[in-house]
Amino acid sequence: TIWEDKDFVPSDVDLTRNPDDTPDERRHKNINRHAYLLFQCSKYLKRLNRTWTTYHDIDEYLTISEDFFSPNNTRFKTREEFIVSTSPIPNRTAFVSQPGFVLRVLRTYLNDQSNLSSVHDDLSKRCIHVPRAKYGAVESPREMTQKDVPFYINADRLDTLRYRYRTTKRKLDRDGLAKGIIDLSRISVRDMGIGGLVHRPLPDICPKNSTYWSYGHIPLGIKHYLGSYDSFHFRDDANNLRKKWEYWAHSKDVGADDEIRPWIRGFCGSVGDTSALELLEGAGVLPNKMDKSGW
Secondary structure, three states: OOOOHHHOOOOOOOOOOOOOOOOHHHHHHHHHHHHHHHHHHHHHHOOOOOOOOEEOOOOEEEEEOOOOOOOOOOOOOOOHHHHHHHHOOOHHHHHHHOOOOOHHHHHHHEEEEEEEOOOHHOOOOOOOOOOOEEEEOOOOOHHHHOOOOOOOOOOHHHHHHHHHOOOOOOOOOOOOEEEEEEHHOOOHHHHHHOOOOOOOOOOOOOOHHHHOOOOOOEEEEEEOOOOOOHHHHOOOOOOOOHHHOOOOOOOOOOEEEOOOOHHHHHHHHHHHHHHHHHHOOOOOOOOOOOOOOOO
């Protein structure tokens, strides 16, 4: 289903972007458009009897957080707590390369009756906040970006393979506020209240305090990719400024990683080479123009 603004914005509200809008006006329209979309989309998916629903952006990728499984994770006060909390998923690479691994992570922890750690409690909520880590725009050598990637896939067109240098520190740090995932099967339309922002899409059930969780607090994480400047400023919204891109783009102090890389082998192996080529056609290629609403 492809929605247009008329499908989720009230008829008496005009959020069309105009050339003479001030930056504040554009930002205000963007925030309100998000709120209307998240609320109506949640109701629509609820009617379809959907369950877990994620509310992250298209430049963000939900995956397993290796920081959670690190012995240096200061969330755990004792080694016993670390072992109990991380033991349900001994092989993260195998998980990331399999279809539906995010749901499998949730089910693994929720169905593990022996796991009495606080992590189990965090993942038992109707709305779970997933912390984010940001990746800049530092390039890597071709042999590194193309590593473990099928020969017919151009890794430079996929941000998750192209940009390997993280800007978010590895000890109790985060990239802004966490994003929510919600089990819609456990709430009613009445529970939804009014729409919120992407960090708390349904404010009545998404607690504010967990939006401040650090990356590594739970087994799941969102990798947020800055991308090239061309893709960053394509929409030209109020948040996309050159100086903001420059601030994050060139940082490589935290180092590079390939934690998310197994997805590409798993994806191609799951759907087959022919389908993989068809499904990834146009990935990483910017369209020629915006849609008629200006978004």
